[in-house]
Amino acid sequence: MLTRFLLRRILTSAVQMFALTLAVFFLVRLLPADPVSRLVGMNASPEAYAQAQRSLGLDQPVFTQLLNYLGLGSKSGLLQGDLGVSWLTNTPVVQEIGMSLPITLELLTYSFLVTLIVAVPIGVMSAANPGKLVDKAVFIYGLFGGSQPEFWWGLLFVLIFFSTLGVAPAPLGMIDPLMLPPPRVTGFYTLDALIAGDFAAFADILHHLMLPVLTMVFVLSGPVIKMVRQSMIQAHASDFVLYGTAIGLRRGTLTNYALRAAIAPTLTLVGILYGVMLGGAVLVENVFALGGIGQYAVRSVLAFDYPSIQGIVLVITAISLLIYLALDILYALIDPRVVYS
Known part of the structure; x- marks a missing residue:
């Protein structure tokens, strides 16, 4: 019974983690803020803005971004233990x-x-x-x-x-x-x-x-x-x-x-x-x-x-x-x- 009890708790925790992963991914993208402008400045040229957007991967559709983040559309991602690279410091x-x-x-x-x-x-x-x-x-x-x-x-x-x-x-x-x-x-x-x-x-x-x-x-x-x-x-x-x-x-x-x-x-x-x-x-x-x-x-x-x-x-x-x-x-x-x- 103890093993079944622990397995049930672990399964519940895994479902909660997956649901939270999806929620956080979409909610941060609903924030009324533009991270690209934050990085390149408000007076950047359209070309510089587009280049920064491509480098951050924000030019892709949101579901493509999600697949890449999870590691389903690329060789690195959450499933591989990779949380990404900081946009601010360029450090993992x-x-x-x-x-x-x-x-x-x-x-x-x-x-x-x-x-x-x-x-x-x-x-x-x-x-x-x-x-x-x-x-x-x-x-x-x-x-x-x-x-x-x-x-x-x-x-x-x-x-x-x-x-x-x-x-x-x-x-x-x-x-x-x-x-x-x-x-x-x-x-x-x-x-x-x-x-x-x-x-x-x-x-x-x-x-x-x-x-x-x-x-x-x-x-x-x-x-x-x-x-x-x-x-x-x-x-x-x-x-x-x-x-x-x-x-x-x-x-x-x-x-x-x-x-x-x-x-x-x-x-x-x-x-x-x-x-x-x-x-x-x-x-x-x-x-x-x-x-x-x-x-x-x-x-x-x-x-x-x-x-x-x-x-x-x-x-x-x-x-x-x-x-x-x-x-x-x-x-x-x-x-x-x-x-x-």
Whole structure:
């Protein structure tokens, strides 16, 4: 049953990816913008305009463009793993995404790990003492942390921890500009530093990630704590916990059982937030000059760079679908009844 469950999820994800590929391809071409004029200028001659249009492949019928993009009408295309060449930099889109995406993934992965480490225990304690001081403090923190956008907290933390206290580095990227970055192997700076055995660079990268991760954790932990708290309260009121209380099970045992029942909604929220923040972390990336996928996406949109826009959307969607597939697997392990749903 588990194999059939996974195959059904994979097939659904494949259909969603294909539908999104078609939607993005046609929607970007419906934008009220002319990428050819953006490249050659508004005062270009008709001959220069026509030559640029041919070089971009926009002189062909739209369905011919689609077949070429998919790789059905040419030797290279999406089916061959080719996302095209950026019209702005004349660099393969795969290469550009490969340079920027790991930075965002590294930031988000550390941020969500720290968020879960902090938010789950706090949410459990809040649910165990509803209406008490801890619960009220958590409620106030949730409202306070989510009341301003993340870039504002990033600027505020730079002011406090860098400018005033001097305990954090300047927001100048992933590593000190005077240090050589580790040789690129995975694209993840911390992993590459460990692989190279450069522990000085590893410590410096973690130091530079301190404020970006703190900013993300401060914003993300509020909704996660609320979800854990609400789910734990519902689990404590369920029949199996009441029965365990009646037969005299220890409170710690009951809390573990309740947490197992309450963790699924929290994982759903974390998965959704991770997918959203893949493209939504651009403001934090700008504040700390990280150069992640969000900044690359904004640049591509402003330049009407169709291949880059399409590649970014497809890659982010693929990662989001993989996250949701992983969540489905975790659900099946936590609650086998999901397999039969």
